[in-house]
Amino acid sequence: MFTRSVFQVLCAALLALSLSNGLPAQEPIKIGEFASLTGKEATYGQTVHKGTLFAIEEINAAGGVLGRKLELITEDNQSKAGESATVVKKLISRDKVVAVLGELTSGRTLEAAPICQAAKIPLISPGATNVSVTAKGNYIFRVCFIDDFQGTVMAKFAYDSLKLHRVAILSSASSAQSVGLAKYFRERFTAAGGTVVLEQKYGEGDKDFRAQLTAIKAAGVEGVFVPGYYTEAALISKQARDLGLTVPLLGVDGWESSELISIGGAAVEGAYFSTHYSAENQAPGVAAFNARFRSRWGHDSDALSALAYDAAMVLADAIKRAGTTESAKLRDALAGTKDYAGATGKITFDAQRNPTKSAVVLTVKNGRFSFLQDVNP
Amino acid sequence: MSEFLQQLLNGLSLGAIYALIALGYTMVYGVLRFINFAHSDVFMVGAFIGYYIGQHVPQDTVGGGLIVLLAGMLGCALLGMLIERFAYRPLRGAATLNVLITAIGVSLLLEYSGQVFFGATPRTFPSVFPSTNFAFGDLVISSNQVVVIVVATLLMVALEFIVHRTKIGTAMRAVSLNPKAAQLVGVNNDVVISFTFGLGSALAGAGGILYAMNYPSIDPLMGVMPGLKAFVAAVLGGIGNIPGAALGGLLLGTVETFVNGSQWSTYKDAIAFAILIIILLFRPAGLLGKVSIEKV
Numbered sequence: 001m002f003t004r005s006v007f008q009v010l011c012a013a014l015l016a017l018s019l020s021n022g023l024p025a026q027e028p029i030k031i032g033e034f035a036s037l038t039g040k041e042a043t044y045g046q047t048v049h050k051g052t053l054f055a056i057e058e059i060n061a062a063g064g065v066l067g068r069k070l071e072l073i074t075e076d077n078q079s080k081a082g083e084s085a086t087v088v089k090k091l092i093s094r095d096k097v098v099a100v101l102g103e104l105t106s107g108r109t110l111e112a113a114p115i116c117q118a119a120k121i122p123l124i125s126p127g128a129t130n131v132s133v134t135a136k137g138n139y140i141f142r143v144c145f146i147d148d149f150q151g152t153v154m155a156k157f158a159y160d161s162l163k164l165h166r167v168a169i170l171s172s173a174s175s176a177q178s179v180g181l182a183k184y185f186r187e188r189f190t191a192a193g194g195t196v197v198l199e200q201k202y203g204e205g206d207k208d209f210r211a212q213l214t215a216i217k218a219a220g221v222e223g224v225f226v227p228g229y230y231t232e233a234a235l236i237s238k239q240a241r242d243l244g245l246t247v248p249l250l251g252v253d254g255w256e257s258s259e260l261i262s263i264g265g266a267a268v269e270g271a272y273f274s275t276h277y278s279a280e281n282q283a284p285g286v287a288a289f290n291a292r293f294r295s296r297w298g299h300d301s302d303a304l305s306a307l308a309y310d311a312a313m314v315l316a317d318a319i320k321r322a323g324t325t326e327s328a329k330l331r332d333a334l335a336g337t338k339d340y341a342g343a344t345g346k347i348t349f350d351a352q353r354n355p356t357k358s359a360v361v362l363t364v365k366n367g368r369f370s371f372l373q374d375v376n377p
Numbered sequence: 378m379s380e381f382l383q384q385l386l387n388g389l390s391l392g393a394i395y396a397l398i399a400l401g402y403t404m405v406y407g408v409l410r411f412i413n414f415a416h417s418d419v420f421m422v423g424a425f426i427g428y429y430i431g432q433h434v435p436q437d438t439v440g441g442g443l444i445v446l447l448a449g450m451l452g453c454a455l456l457g458m459l460i461e462r463f464a465y466r467p468l469r470g471a472a473t474l475n476v477l478i479t480a481i482g483v484s485l486l487l488e489y490s491g492q493v494f495f496g497a498t499p500r501t502f503p504s505v506f507p508s509t510n511f512a513f514g515d516l517v518i519s520s521n522q523v524v525v526i527v528v529a530t531l532l533m534v535a536l537e538f539i540v541h542r543t544k545i546g547t548a549m550r551a552v553s554l555n556p557k558a559a560q561l562v563g564v565n566n567d568v569v570i571s572f573t574f575g576l577g578s579a580l581a582g583a584g585g586i587l588y589a590m591n592y593p594s595i596d597p598l599m600g601v602m603p604g605l606k607a608f609v610a611a612v613l614g615g616i617g618n619i620p621g622a623a624l625g626g627l628l629l630g631t632v633e634t635f636v637n638g639s640q641w642s643t644y645k646d647a648i649a650f651a652i653l654i655i656i657l658l659f660r661p662a663g664l665l666g667k668v669s670i671e672k673v
Contacts, residue, residue, distance in 0.1 A: 173642075173643045198640070200637075200638075200642045201642045201643040202637075202642070203645070203646065205598075205601075205602050206602075207588075207591075207592035207594065207599075208387075208391055208591075208592065208634075208637075210387040210391075210634070211384055211387055211388070211633075211634040211635070211636075211637030211638035211642075212637055212638060212642055214380060214383045214384050214387060214638055215380070215384075215638040215639070217380075218379075218380040231499050231594050234594065235592055235593075235594060238593070242510055242517065242519045243383070243517050244510070244512060244515075244517045259498075259499065259501070259594075262501045263499075263501045263593060263594050
């Protein structure tokens with residue numbers, strides 16, 4: 001009795017398999033993914049993987065690309081240095097993938113980039129923000145904006161939306177990222193017609209910013225741009241409010257941490273900062289994406305999963321436009337991506353294969369981050 | 378003008394903390410003639426004791442704040458005496474260089490055990506003292522700055538009293554002057570040295586808590602920079618000289634703040650240290666230090 005029912009189930013399953021596989025009579029398109037699924041950054045890797053997997057599932061549910069299903073082959077780099085090179089070589093030489101998706105960090109993407117470039121296999125990183133990543137070659141792409149870009153976005157937001165005309169910058173002298181953000185902020189803000197009245201610096205590990213803030217207060221500015229991380233940002237906000245400097249403070253994605261609120265408390269209320277994505281964004285594309293994502297995984301999407309989703313979607317779109325998976329044509333189609341409406345904004349690749357896209361501005365309201373608006377470059 | 382006064386005030390409150398840490402360096406140097414590099418990590422432990430005790434006392438009350446302060450001082454005094462007993466005493470009589478290297482070892486031990494036990498991520502220090510801001514026109518003074526300056530002054534006065542008006546203080550000065558002669562007249566050197574470490578570490582503990590109150594993000598490596606600055610302050614004032622350490626701390630804090638508030642803020646440490654070099658060129662023994670002739 002038991003054996004018979006098992007036999008029937010097996011038969012049914014086999015039949016279903018042969019039907020679904022047999023009809024298009026074509027091999028699936030293999031796409032490689034490498035992520036930190038285990039190890040110290042496992043939570044990030046798992047989140048990214050959810051986004052990628054979700055994109056592949058949606059594409060296949062809609063009939064695949066060029067009449068073929070997509071097959072995602074995922075490799076784990078264990079969050080370790082050196083491991084990414086090994087797994088990406090395996091993806092390319094043994095699995096013969098047509099493109100590689102990954103990685104979230106710049107360091108591990110930089111390991112894989114030369115290998116993909118040499119094999120002429122397109123690589124799309126969801127989250128590597130370091131400028132040098134796409135400089136590795138013409139097969140390397142990313143869907144996140146680069147570090148400096150947020151300086152431009154915040155300058156635009158400060159001038160156009162907050163109507164500020166005189167601002168100060170308080171940046172870290174020891175962080176290349178902070179220096180770059182400050183430079184781009186200044187350029188854009190000045191070009192728009194505003195004035196950067198003064199720029200003060202602090203050093204790595206500093207905790208006392210009262211001196212710089214006193215000078216900023218005396219200069220009579222309407223806002224302060226602080227390109228830095230949450231620990232400094234929280235202390236700066238607190239000390240600014242202590243000194244009676246009540247103008248708005250503007251930050252970047254390094255501010256996005258619950259520690260900002262636990263250290264800064266009431267002092268960070270009303271602060272603005274830019275980041276990649278917000279699940280609270282009510283723009284039609286984003287809201288619909290987030291609703292589908294939630295019904296698949298049971299929780300809201302975040303920046304990492306949305307970026308990973310976009311990386312896979314941009315790739316599928318390019319395969320469709322190329323009409324083939326042949327590497328040179330696929331690369332050209334990717335490079336020609338224009339105004340692709342992704343979950344994290346409209347994506348257009350520039351000559352350096354970095355996207356020009358919108359950023360979102362969040363504000364701190366009642367002790368939590370809340371979505372304020374999109375800013376287009 | 379109000380900007381100048383505000384910066385002066387910022388500088389004094391930062392300098393008061395440097396001064397508290399500098400006192401510990403200078404006292405140990407005065408008695409044992411070596412730099413206790415673990416001192417800045419005792420400062421860090423003080424902040425963490427405050428962090429854990431601070432969660433169990435009523436927030437924003439003077440009583441709660443004092444309990445935290447006393448607990449931190451007591452805990453650090455014990456830690457300082459333990460370090461002296463187990464790391465430095467077995468090396469008494471060995472070359473100064475050996476003790477110095479041991480001190481660096483103890484410092485690293487505290488920093489990295491701190492990362493194991495407390496975790497490497499920054500913690501938020503609870504607000505233990507009530508905090509408000511007082512405004513006098515454009516000049517703003519936060520109650521935390523007032524607490525720092527008042528507590529630091531009281532502790533320095535108490536220290537001056539202990540060193541010059543008590544029996545154990547007299548013994549400390551005797552050991553500092555000549556340990557062998559002190560032993561001959563019946564001073565128990567071990568007790569005096571242990572007490573010196575306890576006292577210096579208690580001041581570091583108080584410094585740690587005052588620092589964390591003003592900059593409420595603490596981590597196991599938080600002692601490194603303030604410790605270095607305080608060491609410089611001790612040298613600036615004349616190492617081994619107690620009022621010198623206090624003066625050096627206040628001076629360094631003020632100079633650093635004024636440079637920080639100017640357009641040369643990138644170079645603040647460079648300028649602060651350049652001033653140190655210039656002062657030492659003209660006064661090699663520090664501002665208040667006495668030039669002593671080495672007997673060969």
